[in-house]
Amino acid sequence: MASNKITLRVENAxxxxxxxxxxxxxxxxxxxxxxxxxGARVRPSFALGVxxxxxxxxxxxxxxxxxxxxxxxxxxxxxxxxxxxDNAEMRRGKLSVHCAFDEPxxxxxxxxxxxxxxxxxxxxxxxxxxxLPTLLSAICQSAGTPHGLVAGQAMEGExxxxxxxxxxxxTGALFEAAAVGGAAAAGGDIAVWRRVGxxxxxxxxxxxxxxxxxxNAADATNHGKPIGQDALHGRPNAVAMHGIAGAVSxxxxxxxxxxxxxxxxxxxxxxxxxxxxxAARFLPKxxxxxxx
Amino acid sequence: MASNKITLRVENAxxxxxxxxxxxxxxxxxxxxxxxxxGARVRPSFALGVxxxxxxxxxxxxxxxxxxxxxxxxxxxxxxxxxxxDNAEMRRGKLSVHCAFDEPxxxxxxxxxxxxxxxxxxxxxxxxxxxLPTLLSAICQSAGTPHGLVAGQAMEGExxxxxxxxxxxxTGALFEAAAVGGAAAAGGDIAVWRRVGxxxxxxxxxxxxxxxxxxNAADATNHGKPIGQDALHGRPNAVAMHGIAGAVSxxxxxxxxxxxxxxxxxxxxxxxxxxxxxAARFLPKxxxxxxx
Numbered sequence: 072m073a074s075n076k077i078t079l080r081v082e083n084a085x086x087x088x089x090x091x092x093x094x095x096x097x098x099x100x101x102x103x104x105x106x107x108x109x110g111a112r113v114r115p116s117f118a119l120g121v122x123x124x125x126x127x128x129x130x131x132x133x134x135x136x137x138x139x140x141x142x143x144x145x146x147x148x149x150x151x152x153x154x155x156x157d158n159a160e161m162r163r164g165k166l167s168v169h170c171a172f173d174e175p176x177x178x179x180x181x182x183x184x185x186x187x188x189x190x191x192x193x194x195x196x197x198x199x200x201x202x203l204p205t206l207l208s209a210i211c212q213s214a215g216t217p218h219g220l221v222a223g224q225a226m227e228g229e230x231x232x233x234x235x236x237x238x239x240x241x242t243g244a245l246f247e248a249a250a251v252g253g254a255a256a257a258g259g260d261i262a263v264w265r266r267v268g269x270x271x272x273x274x275x276x277x278x279x280x281x282x283x284x285x286x287n288a289a290d291a292t293n294h295g296k297p298i299g300q301d302a303l304h305g306r307p308n309a310v311a312m313h314g315i316a317g318a319v320s321x322x323x324x325x326x327x328x329x330x331x332x333x334x335x336x337x338x339x340x341x342x343x344x345x346x347x348x349x350a351a352r353f354l355p356k357x358x359x360x361x362x363x
Numbered sequence: 364m365a366s367n368k369i370t371l372r373v374e375n376a377x378x379x380x381x382x383x384x385x386x387x388x389x390x391x392x393x394x395x396x397x398x399x400x401x402g403a404r405v406r407p408s409f410a411l412g413v414x415x416x417x418x419x420x421x422x423x424x425x426x427x428x429x430x431x432x433x434x435x436x437x438x439x440x441x442x443x444x445x446x447x448x449d450n451a452e453m454r455r456g457k458l459s460v461h462c463a464f465d466e467p468x469x470x471x472x473x474x475x476x477x478x479x480x481x482x483x484x485x486x487x488x489x490x491x492x493x494x495l496p497t498l499l500s501a502i503c504q505s506a507g508t509p510h511g512l513v514a515g516q517a518m519e520g521e522x523x524x525x526x527x528x529x530x531x532x533x534t535g536a537l538f539e540a541a542a543v544g545g546a547a548a549a550g551g552d553i554a555v556w557r558r559v560g561x562x563x564x565x566x567x568x569x570x571x572x573x574x575x576x577x578x579n580a581a582d583a584t585n586h587g588k589p590i591g592q593d594a595l596h597g598r599p600n601a602v603a604m605h606g607i608a609g610a611v612s613x614x615x616x617x618x619x620x621x622x623x624x625x626x627x628x629x630x631x632x633x634x635x636x637x638x639x640x641x642a643a644r645f646l647p648k649x650x651x652x653x654x655x
Contacts, residue, residue, distance in 0.1 A: 094509035095524075098517035102508075150474065155466040174447040178470065179517045182442065185474060186507030189481050193503045196496035203495060204488035211485045215478030216394075217386035225390035225471045232387075 074116070074345055077123075081115045084134035085141060088191040092183070101172045101180040102187075105145045110163055113349055115141040117271065118249035118256075120345045124338035125259025132202065133256035135195040139188040139210050140249045146184035147220045149177055156224070157300060185214060205255040213248030220244060227306050234307040238276040239269070246272030263334055270329035271346065277322040278353035280309040326350050366408070366637055369415075373407045376426035377433060380483040384475070393464045393472040394479075397437045402455055405641055407433040409563065410541035410548075412637045416630035417551025424494065425548035427487040431480040431502050432541045438476035439512045439537075441469055448516070449592060477506065497547040505540030512536060519598050526599040530568040531561070538564030555626055562621035563638065569614040570645035572601040576610075618642050 085106055093099030115137035122133035152159040152167040153174065160170050169177035192199070192206050199206060216222045223241030226232045250268025251261050286298045301308040309318045330343050377398055385391030407429035414425035444451040444459040445466065451459050461469035484491070484498050491498060508514045515533030518524045542560025543553050578590045593600040601610045622635050 092508045095514055095517050095521045097521055098508060098514065146474075150470060153470070155470060173520075175520055176517065178442060178445070178447060179513050182474070182477060183508050183513045183517075185477050186503060186511070186513060189499065190503045190507055193496065193499045196499060203499075204485070207481065207485045207488060207495075207499070211478060211482045215482055216384045216390060216475045219478070221471050221475045221478060222387055222390065225387050225468065225475075228465075228467055229387045229389055 074348060077116045077119050077345070078112060080119055080130075080134060081112045081137055081141065082109075084115070084138040084191075085109075088135060088138040088142075088187065088194055092187060092190065097172065097176055098179055098183065101168050101176045102183055104165075104171055105149050105168050105180055105184065106141075108163070109141070109145075111349065111352060112141060113275070114144055114245055114249045116345065116349070117246065117268075118253035120338070120342040121250050121253030121259070121264055121267070122257040124333070124336060124342045125254050125257035125264075126337070127257045129198055129202075129256060129258075132195045132199045132206070133253060135191040135199075136206055136210075136252040136256045137249075139191040139206075140213075140245060140252065142184045142188040142191065143210070143214050143220060143248075144245055146181045146188070147224065149181040149184065151224060153177060156227075157297075157304065159297060159300075161297065188214065199256070202255050202258065205261065206252050209248045209252040209255060213244040218244055227304065232307055234309065234312055237307050238273060238309075242276035242279065243269055243272030246275065260334075263332065267329055267332045270325055270332060274322055274325040274329060274350070275353070277309045277318055277325065280311075281315070281318050281322065283308060284310040285315060322353070366640060369408045369411050369637070370404060372411055372422075372426060373404045373429055373433065374401075376407070376430040376483075377401075380427060380430040380434075380479065380486055384479060384482065389464065389468055390471055390475060393460050393468045394475055396457075396463055397441050397460050397472055397476065398433075400455070401433070401437075403641065403644060404433060405567070406436055406537055406541045408637065408641070409538065409560075410545035412630075412634040413542050413545030413551070413556055413559070414549040416625070416628060416634045417546050417549035417556075418629070419549045421490055421494075421548060421550075424487045424491045424498070425545060427483040427491075428498055428502075428544040428548045429541075431483040431498075432505075432537060432544065434476045434480040434483065435502070435506050435512060435540075436537055438473045438480070439516065441473040441476065443516060445469060448519075449596065451589060453589065480506065491548070494547050494550065497553065498544050501540045501544040501547060505536040510536055519596065524599055526601070526604060529599050530565060530601075534568035534571065535561055535564030538567065552626075555624065559621055559624045562617055562624060566614055566617040566621060566642070567645070569601045569610055569617065572603075573607070573610050573614065575600060576602040577607060614645070 093102055118137040118140050119133055127133055148162060149168045151157055152162055153169055159167050168180055188210055196203050213219045218240050223237060226237045247265055247268040250264040254261050254264040283298055283301045330346055333339050333343055385394055410429040410432050411425055419425055441460045443449055444454055445461055452462050460472055480502055488495050505511045510532050515529060518529045539557055539560040542556040546553050546556040575590055575593045622638055625631050625635055
């Protein structure tokens, strides 16, 4: 399935599982602001790519899992942008939720989006049948403690943080949920896909660290993110730890591992292509020659 | 089952489903601070009372549901206390989470507690079997939008709020989840218990409104809550709307409805007793003669 068809499926899934939950009105507007228009939708697209590589025999279930992953991602962005964390005014080229609305509504929009991830699974519980426990477990693990998004964000404020554990929780966990959940939604083997997801998550976080150190806020590949945030907030960063050449080299080898780990079968080539296309968007233009 | 046995089950269930999730360290400490020592544990006790009235043939599942309900309740308290909402320094006679720790950790502790509600269900997914979808749905509905805790909190900031809808979302939804989930965990009939939960939730919210208007912060029945918050924050309040006598009368009739709706059977009398004992704690001492 072509990449743009996957993108369309993701948008439709988000709207389907949002339906009826955009109330009360101001909260609903804030949730919409956080979700649309989206970024690259990397995580839910990856989830659907994995589901397709596993046969995707229950597309409503894989759609719900993809929506759940993106709801969690957007929840983490809304909360991370709040004044007590990054105090970010802009996100995806427009005002962050607390700047467009206010802090209470942004806090609640993040809370609502966390719950919406589970509501999406609840919506397809009957169709998911005996796959529901694995989907629920995957989303729980990626969201919470001790190894999910919330734990990763908390590690930023801990006195001692190990870079690997921080990256695994802050970014890796959701890629892993996309992989494991995408496979589980289609009745696929989970263990192998967990490894693919973990590698891709690590690659994505290294790319993010590189952006933060050497990116250009005006660079289209940067998706409107502010730069220099890690140094500003004293957060662990792969470039600070390995240097720019070391970080780029690590990114390349990690991505290659992810692609190699994709098991052969129908949909495997399409998924490798999806990963390659998304990877091409990872690096700032100034570094593409370094990475080639 | 005696009330103190139910209380012990609730505490054990909270510890069991917290286990391994109190990381990273500061976040773990904040989550513990939010959970222990608890308040009256009204909601999870009610959930177990309903499960017992339905036979409670899978106690590990009803324990998980009870824990999920209390995790959500504590999450809402932690977020409601934050500076951008009530800016409350004290909760249950000790510092609120953001005062004992800091605002970022309190925000994340609330997020983690929301996820932990779903993790508790995930922990018992195999045992729950075909009851899992109903449990998941009950917890989702009580937590999120359009009718759950998050929606209720958001209604405080909406220009037009209907008192009944606000109470139903802010308080009723979690009592309903306790009733529906307690019944579902034990394979009981859901519809009848939903009505019991809704009435009890309404009663509890009216009692809370009365406390807020005429309570004494030093009164033991007040559980250390500050008073006068509704007027301060411009929130809907039953006493402001119906007067003190009207609100007390409404509380009495609503509680009587809840008790009458409890279906006959093993455990029904025990549950009616539990509701009566908890109801006796509802009113400030100065009003007990009014309510008798």
